Amino acid sequence: MMISRRATLRLAAVGAAAILASKPVAVFAAAKVRIGVLKFGTVSWELDTLKRHKLDEANRIDLEIVYFAGEDATNVALLAGAIDMIVTDWLWVSRQRSEGGDLTLVPYSTAVGAIMVKEESPIRTVADLKEKKIGVAGGPLDKSWLLVQALARRDHGVDLPAACDVVFGAPPLISEKAMQGELDAVLNFWHFCARLEANGFRRLIGADDAAKALGASGPVSALGYVFHDQWANDNPDVVRGFVKASKQAKELLARSDDEWLRLAPLIRAEGKELEKLRDRYRQGIPRRPVAEEAGDAGKLYHVLAAIGGEKLVGRAPEMAPGTFWPELAK
Known part of the structure; x- marks a missing residue:
């Protein structure tokens, strides 16, 4: 039986479509980032905003929030590799590095007591x-x-x-x-x-x-997002994606009063109390170059070490190099 040229072309097109359909389509899966936080800590306000507005997805990460009852538990989990990131202070990071660890941090907030x-x-x-x-x-x-x-x-x-x-x-x-x-x-x-x-x-x-x-030229972040150098080196785009998503969440919280009203049940505050928490949070958003913060943290390290001694900083006379993530501190 003779097949027309048009029918032959049609069959060829169908075959080509079937072949293309059988090939896997490239899908860029979001990279998982596991962060450990306290259930009712202030970090939850930012992370809730980040997740609610899908800022993690927009930056090609999949943020998994793991809740802990206490700060010590988050520290242990990070050191054990059970999670990728926590929020804690730069003094602890410096001490860990001085004792052979590879932790580093990205500034989270300059708000202090x-x-x-x-x-x-x-x-x-x-x-x-x-x-x-x-x-x-x-x-x-x-x-x-x-x-x-x-x-x-x-x-x-x-x-x-x-x-x-x-x-x-x-x-x-x-x-x-x-x-x-x-x-x-x-x-x-x-x-x-x-x-x-x-x-x-x-x-x-x-x-x-x-x-x-006592010598700082500007606000210094008391807390930072802390993670292992090795993990950051293996996943630089993931860390950059998280840093960008965090910054976008902060920008939203800095400009939107409605976002704070949405967060009110989580914050457990309303009226004047909610407004004061909002204003103090906004004042604590880091806005200086990380290198400047790191420089001032180094100055304050000496002040703190002089009073807190080895119980606070161990035997290291200086803040450990790399305490602030070098990628941002350049």
Whole structure:
């Protein structure tokens, strides 16, 4: 049987289509990034925004948020390789590097704690804290507490731990005792301070003020997104994608009040308290070149090491090179 030329061409086209259809289509799968965070920590606000607006997908990553009950658990999980990233402070990263580890960080927030007193309190300067009862969250080696101590010694000749009745406790408890009037002043984490500000308290001095007075030329991120150098070297585009997604989430939170209203149930705040948390968060968005932050962190390292000693920094006399991710610190 003779087949026409047109029919032959039609059959050839069908065959070619079948062959093309049988070939796998290239699909660029998003790279998984596992980040460990505290269930009710402030980092969740940014990550919720990032996921809600699919900023991870837009930057070709698949962010998996793994919740932990405490900071120590996130540290252990990162070191064990169970997760890819956590949020913690640069001093811990530096110590790990000094002891042979390969952790590094990308700045997350410059928001830091402050000493808070009631609006009507007669305490007006750090020197006025002498013989007062101070509540401190974070323990005796908390960076904010050490920076304020250093400033008090240098500028006022006051040894706060010796001159005051200092009590340590969990952040919520410290704030509750302050509200009840059982403490003359408190040094708490930034978001607890913001809530106190919305409820009749004022800032006596912030750790950021102390840092600048002690040599920093600008805001230094207290916390950063921390990961292993090896993982970053193996997945540079993944890290860049996450950094870009994080920046986009921050930009959205910086400009949109509606986004904060959406987050209100997660933040567990409303009205004046939500506004104060929003404003303090925005002030803490890192905006300086990473190299400048790293330089100032190196200066503050010496101040902190002089007070905290080996319990804080180990035996390293300097902040470890590479503490801030070299890719961004160039």
